[in-house]
Amino acid sequence: MTEEHGRSKDNDEVIVRMTKREWEYVKDIHVASKYKEGFETLTPKQQDYTVKHLRDSVGIEFLAGLLFTFIIMVWSLFMDAPLKELANPSDTPLCERAPWYFIGLQELLIYFDPWLAGVVIPSILLAGLIVLPFIDPNKESGIGWYSFRVRPVAVSAFCFGYAMWYILIIVGQFFRGPGRVFYWPWEDKTIVKAVTQVEMTNFHIVGGFAFFILYFSACLITPRLVFKKLYKSLGVTRYHIFVSLMAVMMLIPIKILLRYIFDVKYILSLQIFNTALNF
Structure with a gap:
């Protein structure tokens, strides 16, 4: 969503360009007559259409990381790492793979x-x-x-x-x-x-x-x-x-x-x- 800084001379409107998908989200919101910037100036109904990055994105990613770490820790308790014996310089195997x-x-x-x-x-x-x-x-x-x-x-x-x-x-x-x-x-x-x-x-x-x-x-x-x-x-x-x-x-x-x-x-x-x- 982008805002055009040019205002109408007659009614002092702010022209905003948006996609059809964005319009479906905001068409029922009644914007105040005067344009105000900042999240704090929005009404509770308008705030529902904003994205709270820390709460909705970072928090979910953090919980997913904790869950994945817990699964790996539990898995490691029941499965041994595929380690081999110490390398022997006099015996070089024909087939060695990298991780x-x-x-x-x-x-x-x-x-x-x-x-x-x-x-x-x-x-x-x-x-x-x-x-x-x-x-x-x-x-x-x-x-x-x-x-x-x-x-x-x-x-x-x-x-x-x-x-x-x-x-x-x-x-x-x-x-x-x-x-x-x-x-x-x-x-x-x-x-x-x-x-x-x-x-x-x-x-x-x-x-x-x-x-x-x-x-x-x-x-x-x-x-x-x-x-x-x-x-x-x-x-x-x-x-x-x-x-x-x-x-x-x-x-x-x-x-x-x-x-x-x-x-x-x-x-x-x-x-x-x-x-x-x-x-």
Whole structure:
């Protein structure tokens, strides 16, 4: 709800813009003839239509946090932590997994270099998922509403990134055996699988640059032509931020498919200042 500071010269009215949903809440309230600011100046009936943040939001979240903490404490009394014996430097097991919240990173190490899998890609994904809700084009009813019908762009992008990350965790936890080799759930992981060595190939440096130029150009141009309303509602700056984040996020499944289908190890491999930049 926004207030226009311009007042009518005839009757000194205050013009307020609001959505249809907001009007349903306030249409039966009789506002005083003189405009008064502040929560304390409202009548008890008018106060019922305001939001008391500390009471209605923070209090409920605090109680939910206490309840969740109590459940975890009770659960921990009946379930032991899955700790193993002390590490033996002379006996390195073939299959060691990171904690479940790091298994997604461990899975990315199979497809990307460590600096990409451990730092760059997770940072872009987390920053993108945080920024995406604020790029939502629906200014009228998008603020404060999180349903798919009201905010389809933000919800769809967030769900895609969220699901992709948990798919990496599931694959790393249940489909990886000794030596990080892929195992189907019905295969015995205590038996080391004989893996045939496949010679991996890299894109030529010209082909790598061409791939990224064409890929990002297509990602920037295609949505603008297909979803014209999206480009108009987002504007130039927010559109390019949104499309760039989605393009980087889509590179992860594309790189995985290229590795398994075409045996491509690196799309682009550069040697700059004695440092290897491989993607």
